Amino acid sequence: HFSFFPGQPRWRNRRLTYGFLPENNLPDTVKLTFANAFNRWAEVTPLTFVQTEFYYNANIKIAFFSGDHGDGEPFDGVLGTLAHAFSPPNGRFHLDGSEDWMVDGDVSTSTLRSAVDLESVAVHEIGHLLGLGHSSVEESIMYPTIASRKKKVDLTVDDIQGVQVLY
Ligand code: TQI
Ligand code: ZN
Ligand code: ZN
Numbered sequence: 001h002f003s004f005f006p007g008q009p010r011w012r013n014r015r016l017t018y019g020f021l022p023e024n025n026l027p028d029t030v031k032l033t034f035a036n037a038f039n040r041w042a043e044v045t046p047l048t049f050v051q052t053e054f055y056y057n058a059n060i061k062i063a064f065f066s067g068d069h070g071d072g073e074p075f076d077g078v079l080g081t082l083a084h085a086f087s088p089p090n091g092r093f094h095l096d097g098s099e100d101w102m103v104d105g106d107v108s109t110s111t112l113r114s115a116v117d118l119e120s121v122a123v124h125e126i127g128h129l130l131g132l133g134h135s136s137v138e139e140s141i142m143y144p145t146i147a148s149r150k151k152k153v154d155l156t157v158d159d160i161q162g163v164q165v166l167y
Contacts, residue, residue: 002142002162003133005087010131010166011059012089017050019058026064029103030118034062037122040153041130044160045167059089060129064097082116085125093125120152127159131166135159 038049068074075096083095100115127142135142137158
């Protein structure tokens with residue numbers, strides 16, 4: 001079953017902007033992966049997600065960092081913590097730059113056993129950004145474990161019911 005953060009925080013506006021840390025210089029394939037992940041949630045809510053070039057003014061700020069990056073939750077290198085996102089209306093969405101991120105159409109990392117599917121992690125973290133906690137339903141996107149290399153991007157009834165309580 002789905003859960004929320006204490007106090008059930010949620011966004012008050014339906015149009016949310018997201019931006020990428022300029023220094024990360026992300027390729028279009030990676031940006032498209034995030035756009036696809038946002039779309040999965042947009043399809044089942046009244047929310048729309050719009051990319052903005054103005055990272056510092058965006059509602060949701062997406063950045064890849066390695067190790068200590070100044071928010072008290074340092075990343076730990078390969079595997080372990082992959083990413084973290086904060087509850088509304090914080091909007092910080094950080095990913096561990098030390099992972100071997102797997103992106104559709106990118107063959108360079110596909111043979112590494114530690115590779116982690118970027119879209120799967122993004123769909124999960126966006127759930128947190130929107131106000132969802134973890135779910136006890138094993139098939140759900142918000143269940144707190146995922147096999148590395150596995151692709152898990154389809155929202156389940158549990159995820160949809162949870163997010164529709166908020167929006
Ligand atoms: N990051 C944890 C997560 O997103 C961070 C975390 C732990 C957390 N407890 C939390 C965030 C409570 C919000 C509320 O769950 S992670 C998975 C999964 C991680 C884990 O790097 O361990 C995914 C990131 F679900 F597979 F375990 C993405 Cl998909
Ligand atoms: Zn962080
Ligand atoms: Zn989680």
